[in-house]
Amino acid sequence: MSAVQSCRDQESIVWHPVCAAARVTESDPVAVKIGNKRIAVYRLPDGELSALDDVCPHEFALLSKGFVEDGEIECPLHQARFEIRSGKCHGPLADRDLHKFPVKVEGGDVYVAI
């Protein structure tokens, strides 16, 4: 591995601005596309934010268009459920946890790291 590439790897965690923090509510997650990654930012009942893969591991469906209930997001097409806090998958049909991304609020704006 060249010195230049390793340096890039060090810097590969980059914070990307998403939206104003107030836009993310418990009932309305915010979806964002960063490069070719689709990420959804959710608000938990305790006010914490959680940033997860927005595409269902089963088939192409945007989870942010689904239904937030009891701390879980339900896929709007085939009803797979995922824990919003952890991304843990409870099926049906989908069998893989969602990747959870670092998320922070700075100056009233939400940033996600990939």
Place this chain on the structure above:
Amino acid sequence: MFVRNCWYVAAWSTELSQDTPVARKILNEPVVMFRTASGKAGALEDRCRHRGLPLSAGEVDGEVIRCGYHGLEFAVDGACVKVPGQDLIPSSCKVRSYPLVEQDAVVWIWMGDPALADPSSIVEYPWHRPNSGWAWKSDTYLINCHYELLHDNLLDLSHLGYVHQKTIGGDPNTHVNAEMKTTRVDNNVRVVRWMRDSVPPPTYVNAVGFTGRVDRWQEIEFWPGTLRIWTGATEVDSGAYEGKRDGGFQLRIFDGITPETEDTALYFWSSAHNFKIDQPDVTNQIFEEIAYTFNEDRCVLELQQKRLNDDPMKSIVDINADIGGIQARRIIQRLIEKEAATAPTAVAAE
């Protein structure tokens, strides 16, 4: 399979008269509806208890409907009140009577357990009421497709840009890129779509003369048996998105979807508008345009049903635009399962 414990549209209030009984098949059951001299509306099994002639082939006389074969007379509660030529009426000589409610110019029927028929669960449609500020016109179609294909069609309006490009649709990309939010509560699904800063479709321009771009919305609400659609547009950035929907163009569509059989659906619809309401030609023109689009839908739905019938077990694929339709299907499935689970008890109780 049908949800039985549900209010379905059976007719328009104006259809019921003393002159001609209305015969319809609803959930595979033949029903005759009529209005008595005192104004009561009744819905009975459309089959004389005596020799089976449809009662709809008879006539309404005062408070009864008289069979056109041997003159047996039935009241709106299904009781036989006269057997010509004999004094005694056999105790089993009665026909099934269905709970019927007239509300908002619509005749609603309950095909399930009469004990569960609660009129307060009928979907309200205040835009049909006199002095509502809206003018409307209605029609009834028989569509040769399963009723859930109609639900799918109405809950996914992304088809407007393809099926109805020349009227209420307009540019397909406008629809594909619409902001869409779906919510669900109990037996209700609600889809809200926004096409902000978009080119208005021909129908809108013809109606109110938009000259520039608009903020356009579609709100679709589903309950088993009934959908309400509210759609419209105002000049771009005039505050519609924030809640100020007055001015501009607004259209409300009532959709009563009543399964006739497994393969056919009765489609009761009306179009209502809140501008130029004192001009019947405007009401007619809007009605004609919507009728034109619904006939476009009919072509699609019937072709679709035929092709699906060729191989009913072949799988289909879901896309993101299907969210509303899928949620409606889940409600229907859940209610059918619930009714199947409680059915044996209901039979035992009879």
